[in-house]
Amino acid sequence: xxxxxxxxxxxxxxxxxxxxxxxxxxxxxxxxxxxxxxxxxxxxxxxxxxxxxxxxxxxxxxxxxxxxxxxxxxxxxxxxxxxxxxxxxxxxxxxxxxxxxxxxxxxxxxxxxxxxxxxxxxxxxxxxxxxxxxxxxxxxxxxxxxxxxxxxxxxxxxxxxxxxxxxxxxxxxxxxxxxxxxxxxxxxxxxxxxxxxxxxxxxxxxxxxxxxxxxxxxxxxxxxxxxxxxxxxxxxxxxxxxxxxxxxxxxxxxxxxxxxxxxxxxxxxxxxxxxxxxxxxxxxxxxxxxxxxxxxxxxxxxxxxxxxxxxxxxxxxxxxxxxxxxxxxxxxxxxxxxxxxxxxxxxxxxxxxxxxxxxxxxxxxxxxxxxxxxxxxxxxxxxxxxxxxxxxxxxxxxxxxxxxxxxxxxxxxxxxxxxxxxxxxxxxxxxxxxxxxx
Amino acid sequence: xxxxxxxxxxxxxxxxxxxxxxxxxxxxxxxxxxxxxxxxxxxxxxxxxxxxxxxxxxxxxxxxxxxxxxxxxxxxxxxxxxxxxxxxxxxxxxxxxxxxxxxxxxxxxxxxxxxxxxxxxxxxxxxxxxxxxxxxxxxxxxxxxxxxxxxxxxxxxxxxxxxxxxxxxxxxxxxxxxxxxxxxxxxxxxxxxxxxxxxxxxxxxxxxxxxxxxxxxxxxxxxxxxxxxxxxxxxxxxxxxxxxxxxxxxxxxxxxxxxxxxxxxxxxxxxxxxxxxxxxxxxxxxxxxxxxxxxxxxxxxxxxxxxxxxxxxxxxxxxxxxxxxxxxxxxxxxxxxxxxxxxxxxxxxxxxxxxxxxxxxxxxxxxxxxxxxxxxxxxxxxxxxxxxxxxxxxxxxxxxxxxxxxxxxxxxxxxxxxxxxxxxxxxxxxxxxxxxxxxxxxx
Numbered sequence: 001x002x003x004x005x006x007x008x009x010x011x012x013x014x015x016x017x018x019x020x021x022x023x024x025x026x027x028x029x030x031x032x033x034x035x036x037x038x039x040x041x042x043x044x045x046x047x048x049x050x051x052x053x054x055x056x057x058x059x060x061x062x063x064x065x066x067x068x069x070x071x072x073x074x075x076x077x078x079x080x081x082x083x084x085x086x087x088x089x090x091x092x093x094x095x096x097x098x099x100x101x102x103x104x105x106x107x108x109x110x111x112x113x114x115x116x117x118x119x120x121x122x123x124x125x126x127x128x129x130x131x132x133x134x135x136x137x138x139x140x141x142x143x144x145x146x147x148x149x150x151x152x153x154x155x156x157x158x159x160x161x162x163x164x165x166x167x168x169x170x171x172x173x174x175x176x177x178x179x180x181x182x183x184x185x186x187x188x189x190x191x192x193x194x195x196x197x198x199x200x201x202x203x204x205x206x207x208x209x210x211x212x213x214x215x216x217x218x219x220x221x222x223x224x225x226x227x228x229x230x231x232x233x234x235x236x237x238x239x240x241x242x243x244x245x246x247x248x249x250x251x252x253x254x255x256x257x258x259x260x261x262x263x264x265x266x267x268x269x270x271x272x273x274x275x276x277x278x279x280x281x282x283x284x285x286x287x288x289x290x291x292x293x294x295x296x297x298x299x300x301x302x303x304x305x306x307x308x309x310x311x312x313x314x315x316x317x318x319x320x321x322x323x324x325x326x327x328x329x330x331x332x333x334x335x336x337x338x339x340x341x342x343x344x345x346x347x348x349x350x351x352x353x354x355x356x357x358x359x360x361x362x363x364x365x366x367x368x369x370x371x372x373x374x375x376x377x378x379x380x381x382x383x384x385x386x387x388x389x390x391x392x393x394x395x396x397x398x399x400x401x402x403x404x405x406x407x408x409x410x411x412x413x414x415x416x417x418x419x420x421x422x423x424x425x426x427x428x429x430x431x432x433x434x435x436x437x438x
Numbered sequence: 439x440x441x442x443x444x445x446x447x448x449x450x451x452x453x454x455x456x457x458x459x460x461x462x463x464x465x466x467x468x469x470x471x472x473x474x475x476x477x478x479x480x481x482x483x484x485x486x487x488x489x490x491x492x493x494x495x496x497x498x499x500x501x502x503x504x505x506x507x508x509x510x511x512x513x514x515x516x517x518x519x520x521x522x523x524x525x526x527x528x529x530x531x532x533x534x535x536x537x538x539x540x541x542x543x544x545x546x547x548x549x550x551x552x553x554x555x556x557x558x559x560x561x562x563x564x565x566x567x568x569x570x571x572x573x574x575x576x577x578x579x580x581x582x583x584x585x586x587x588x589x590x591x592x593x594x595x596x597x598x599x600x601x602x603x604x605x606x607x608x609x610x611x612x613x614x615x616x617x618x619x620x621x622x623x624x625x626x627x628x629x630x631x632x633x634x635x636x637x638x639x640x641x642x643x644x645x646x647x648x649x650x651x652x653x654x655x656x657x658x659x660x661x662x663x664x665x666x667x668x669x670x671x672x673x674x675x676x677x678x679x680x681x682x683x684x685x686x687x688x689x690x691x692x693x694x695x696x697x698x699x700x701x702x703x704x705x706x707x708x709x710x711x712x713x714x715x716x717x718x719x720x721x722x723x724x725x726x727x728x729x730x731x732x733x734x735x736x737x738x739x740x741x742x743x744x745x746x747x748x749x750x751x752x753x754x755x756x757x758x759x760x761x762x763x764x765x766x767x768x769x770x771x772x773x774x775x776x777x778x779x780x781x782x783x784x785x786x787x788x789x790x791x792x793x794x795x796x797x798x799x800x801x802x803x804x805x806x807x808x809x810x811x812x813x814x815x816x817x818x819x820x821x822x823x824x825x826x827x828x829x830x831x832x833x834x835x836x837x838x839x840x841x842x843x844x845x846x847x848x849x850x851x852x853x854x855x856x857x858x859x860x861x862x863x864x865x866x867x868x869x870x871x872x873x874x875x876x877x878x879x880x881x
Contacts, residue, residue, distance in 0.1 A: 098546045098554070111775060113551065148774065154551045212538030213685060242683045 001118025001142065004092055005154050006068040012047050012058070013072045021047040021078060023071060024055050025093040026117065028141045030191065032088075037193065039140040039176040040090060042117055045071075046083055057083040061137030066117070090187065092141070100182040100211055101144060103174050104194060107203045109182065109210040113150030116142045116173060144179055147172025182215050192222055201230035208235070208243070217246035220255070229258035232267070241270045253282035256291070260336055262307040262419070265294035294413070302390050303383030305420070306404045306413030309334050311341045313370055315353060320366025337401045337416050343374045344411055352378055352403055352411040380405045383412060390415055391423040493621050493706060494758045495575025495751060496568060499816035500665045501707050502731035504658055505714030506724055510641035511649050515659060516708050517642055519666050522860040524700040526831065529838040529849070529857070530672045531696050534679030535689040536847045541676045542773055545833050548840065553833075558773045560829045564669045565766040566797060567819035572762060573801030575755035578728040578812050582748035588806050595802035598759050599795065603780050607760055617753020620746060625709040627738045633716045642708075653878075656871035661817050663864055664824025666704065670762065672830055673769060686847065710734075726813050763797035825868050831861045 004026055011018040024047065028040035045063070048055030056079045065072040090096065092115050100109050119134035145153075149171045152159055184191040196204060196219070204223070208216035208231070220228050220243060232240055232255060244252055244267065256264045256279060268276045268291065276295075280288050290308040297303025311331060313322045322341070326332045341361065343354040354374030364373050380403045381390055394402050394417060401414045493501075504512055530541060537544060542561075546554035573591060580590030601607045649655050675696065684692045714734045718725065725731050732747035739746045764780070771778040771790045778790040804810075835857060841848045849857070 093550075098550055111546070146775070148776075151551065151774065155555055212680075213683065214538055238683055242685055245685050245687060 001116060001139075002066055002068065003145070003150075003153060004097070004115040004117060005150075007045070007066065007071060007117075008093070010069065010071045012078070013070065014076050014078075015074075016076060019049075019078065021049045021056075024048045025091050026115075027057060027083070028090050028092060029086075030088040030090060030187070030193075033193075037177045039120065039142060042136065042139040042141065043089060046091070047078065054083045056080060059137075060139060061135070063136040066136045066139070085186070088187070090191065095185055095187075096144070096181065100215075101146070101174070102180040102182060102194075102196075102207060103146065104178045104180060104199075105174070107199060107207065109207055110146040110174075112144040112146060113148075114145040114153055116145060118142045122175075141176055143173045143175040145171055145173050182211050182219070184218065196222065197224050197227045201227065201234050204231045205234035208239075213239075213242050214246050217243045221247055221251050225254045225258045228255045233259060233263050237266065237270060240267050244271065244275075249278055249282050253279050257283050257287035260307055260309060261287070261290040261294055262305065262413075265291050265304075266299075269295055269299070297383055300387040300423075301383060302381045302385040302387070302402075302404045302415055303412070305387060305390060305415045305423075306383075307336045307416060308413045309336045310401065310403075310414040311335050311338060312344050312350065312411065313341050313356070314346045315343055315371050316346070317370050318366065319361055319364040319368045319370065319373060322361060322370060323366070337414055340401050340414075342378075342403055342411055342414070343370050349408065349410045351409045352380060352405050354378060355403070378403060380409075380411075381415075382406070387423045391420040394420045395424065493618070493703070493710075494568075494572060494754045495578065496571040496816045496820050497665045497707065498621065498710065498731060498751065498754075499571075499725070499813045500658075500661045500820050501710040502714045502718075502734065503725040503813060503817065504662060505711035505716075505734075506718035506730070507654065507658065508649055508652075509715045509719040510638060510712070511646045512658070512662065513638065513641040513708060513711060514643065514645050515662060516666075516704065516711065518860075518863075519663060520700060520704040522857075522864070523667050523704065524697055525853070525857045525860065526667055526672060526834065527675050527696045527700055528693060529834050530676040531679045531684075531692050532689065532847055533834075533838055533844070534676035535684040535692060536686055536844050538680055538683075538685075540680055540772075541673050541834070542769060544837050544843070546773070548837055548843065549833070554773065557830065557833055558770060560826050561669055561673065561769060562766060564823050564826045565762055565769075566800070567822050568668065568670065569759070569762045569766070569797050569801045570804045571816050571819045572755045572759040573798075573805035574810075574812055574815060575751055576759060577805040579748045579751040579755060582728055582732065582744050582751070588808075591802050591805045594756070595759075595798050598756065599798050602760050602764060602794070603791075605780060611757065614753045614757040618750055618757060620750030620753065621710070622706065623735060623738055623746060623750070624713045625706060627713045627735055628709050628716070630737045631713070631716050633712060638712060656867065656874055657817070657821055659867050660824035660871045661820035662824075663867065664822065664827060665820040666707065667827055668823055669827055669830045670765065672834065674765065726811065728812060730813075759798070759801065763794050763801070766797060767791075767794040821871070824864075825872070828861060828865045828868060831864070835861060 007023050007026070010023050012021045012023065013019070023045050026045050027043040029043040030040045031038040042060045044057045044059040045066075046055040047058055058073060058078060062073045062075060063071070064074050085091070096112055096115060099112055101112055102108075103110050117139050119138065120140045147170060149159060178194075180194045180196065181191050199207075204219075204227070208219060211219070220231060223231065232243070235243070247255070256268070259267070264287075268279060271279070280292060283291065294303070294306070294308065297306075309331075311326070313325075317325070332338065339358050341356045341358065342352055343356060344350040345353050354371070354376045355378045356370060356374045360373055379393060379397055379399065381393065383404050383406065385404075390402060393399070394415070400417045402420075403411050404413045404415060405411055533539075533541070533544060539547075542554060542558060545557050573595065576594050577587035577591050580594075581587055601610060679692060682692075714725065714731070717734045717737065718730070723730065723733070728747065728751065729744055732744040735743035735747055767790050768778055770793060771787070774789070776789050777787040779787060780794075782791065784791045835849075835854075837843060839849045839854065
């Protein structure tokens with residue numbers, strides 16, 4: 001096996017001796033989507049005689065030997081046609097070297113310093129390995145070297161020198177199965193082979209902070225809708241707005257539908273009005289209508305903080321009936337707050353009459369009517385109530401949720417404790433001066 | 439959103455994103471629609487501050503000695519340099535907004551590791567020089583107050599190191615910025631002196647090449663370029679644009695900030711040249727020490743001119759003495775991919791902390807060397823900056839022209855014409871200076 005940096009600029013030798021052509025790049029062919037974890041096969045090397053042009057592709061099978069100082073082909077004549085990128089082909093120097101990749105093992109974004117090519121199978125890092133018996137035609141891209149050693153090799157600095165300076169010079173090889181390219185470029189989704197949905201949203205959000213906004217939006221677009229929504233909700237508001245700018249309307253609408261309505265409303269409210277209108281039009285009514293309703297309320301009021309995903313029950317029901325309905329309906333799976341269930345008078349436009357905790361519901365006899373279980377004196381606020389007042393009430397009465405009602409007492413939404421916390425913590429204006437000192 | 443732990447396979451780790459969520463923006467009203475001019479004002483912040491703090495020891499020394507040595511004859515040069523500065527900074531800001539990446543990252547991705555290493559090395563050398571000048575400036579300021587250098591510099595160096603690593607630097611930063619605004623008194627001085635505005639206007643607009651052969655003209659020219667268009671400012675500009683998350687749609691406001699910042703800082707520099715020209719040049723006095731530069735403030739401050747100047751010099755030098763070594767340490771460790779951050783200990787981030795400490799120490803040591811010609815040393819560093827500048831400018835021009843990277847925001851032909859011409863002139867000036875140094879060794 002050999003590192004790409006050891007092959008670059010090497011003269012190509014034939015049986016007659018060295019030609020004037022030099023290696024300028026390597027091309028690998030990505031495996032099909034069904035065999036995504038298979039390392040890409042070495043398709044060939046790009047060699048070039050002059051200074052211009054991409055060079056010609058010499059297929060890997062034509063090489064009898066690939067080693068530093070000994071890049072040998074079997075035939076006398078090299079192909080002539082300039083290289084044109086085929087389907088699922090990746091150029092290593094142009095598209096992978098010095099680019100950012102995600103190392104799934106450490107969930108970090110790193111830069112590729114060097115690339116290891118070799119026979120299929122686990123990468124054998126024993127230096128001075130004997131000459132490989134596998135012909136280059138069957139070689140694959142074994143992994144990317146993201147360590148300092150790779151950097152030194154590229155710069156031509158012997159490792160001994162760096163060791164004296166105290167730098168760790170071990171080879172840090174990330175196998176292909178753990179690698180995800182950040183900037184997919186022309187290849188688009190073909191280049192993605194790992195399931196980023198496996199990562200925790202906070203980890204994905206952290207990854208997006210290490211790459212450019214455009215690439216982060218790309219990454220977001222590649223996730224499943226629900227996961228993308230979770231990731232978006234983990235990011236600061238200004239970052240959310242920036243990312244949304246680079247997402248096409250259909251994709252953005254899909255993700256917004258999965259977000260909590262109050263978070264979606266916050267985000268939409270920060271966008272230019274034309275974009276907000278366009279996205280609302282794209283969203284399904286079931287998701288779009290609550291968001292539209294919430295958008296009417298100013299920030300820093302109960303209406304601006306509340307969510308519409310809460311649990312409500314009719315006064316006529318019994319405990320058993322409520323549990324049965326909760327199991328059947330999707331409301332339970334999507335509710336932001338499950339610890340309180342709000343009892344409403346359905347005949348009177350869902351006027352809020354009481355609240356029941358989940359604990360009480362589970363402990364009750366199934367036949368008990370909810371009106372007997374519920375606490376009728378419900379703390380509630382109107383939609384115009386100031387955010388600070390909302391937070392004060394929740395803190396004083398130790399509430400996880402505070403219902404918001406209209407003038408007639410009908411329930412509109414619920415403010416959850418995490419949003420109240422945001423008010424209480426000293427957030428203030430985020431000053432946008434550059435953080436010169438990191 | 440209340441987290442539901444069961445939904446995820448692993449227990450959620452504490453969030454590394456310790457920025458408050460969601461509530462910083464002004465409510466449902468969009469930022470862009472609020473008031474037409476508000477975004478412009480909001481974008482103005484960093485430019486003005488960078489401008490006010492941009493006149494450090496090296497800058498003052500260069501501008502003061504230019505005015506004292508050549509009178510008004512180089513004012514037109516400053517106008518040209520200002521235009522170039524704005525063009526260069528605009529390119530960097532545009533690259534940052536379009537790609538969302540820093541300059542070093544872009545160089546690496548477009549040109550490969552070897553060129554990126556070279557660019558980082560150039561940047562490192564230039565920054566080390568400037569770091570040294572800041573500590574030299576601190577020493578000079580101390581001496582204006584009557585404190586010998588060897589007594590004042592070590593505690594100040596330790597103070598700088600300690601403030602930064604303890605994270606309390608941001609609090610005192612404002613104090614130093616306020617102190618450095620003292621240099622605005624050069625502007626006031628000019629108005630007190632009442633120079634001949636006609637002559638000045640003429641000198642600003644009409645190129646005057648009569649002094650071209652004079653000794654020191656070319657090296658002063660290169661020093662002016664190097665101190666006004668510092669290599670540091672390009673990385674900083676692009677990094678701050680990326681940090682703010684400026685996207686192409688919001689870029690016009692950022693461009694405004696770049697232009698205003700460049701104009702503002704260079705207006706102050708031009709006034710420094712006018713002030714020293716009107717006070718020192720007319721009496722054929724050179725600027726060789728800090729006290730000489732302070733003399734130009736006598737019209738406004740009388741006998742306290744030296745104290746006034748010392749206060750400004752102290753503030754400006756303290757500011758830059760912290761920022762420069764830190765930015766350099768960040769740039770180098772980021773290029774290699776090692777741990778970095780002032781909250782790390784020496785064992786956790788050895789290269790970063792080691793580099794930062796070494797740069798501060800080096801600056802302090804050089805500043806204490808007895809008998810160094812202060813102004814000459816400061817000028818020398820600016821000349822080195824000027825010589826190294828074309829390297830960075832060529833990288834910037836190449837990337838800003840790359841359609842694959844910049845899309846429809848790549849340089850227009852007109853922009854390239856002007857910027858390319860400017861870079862060519864800079865290279866000519868540098869070459870001319872180097873050639874003249876070889877031919878006339880005493881140059």
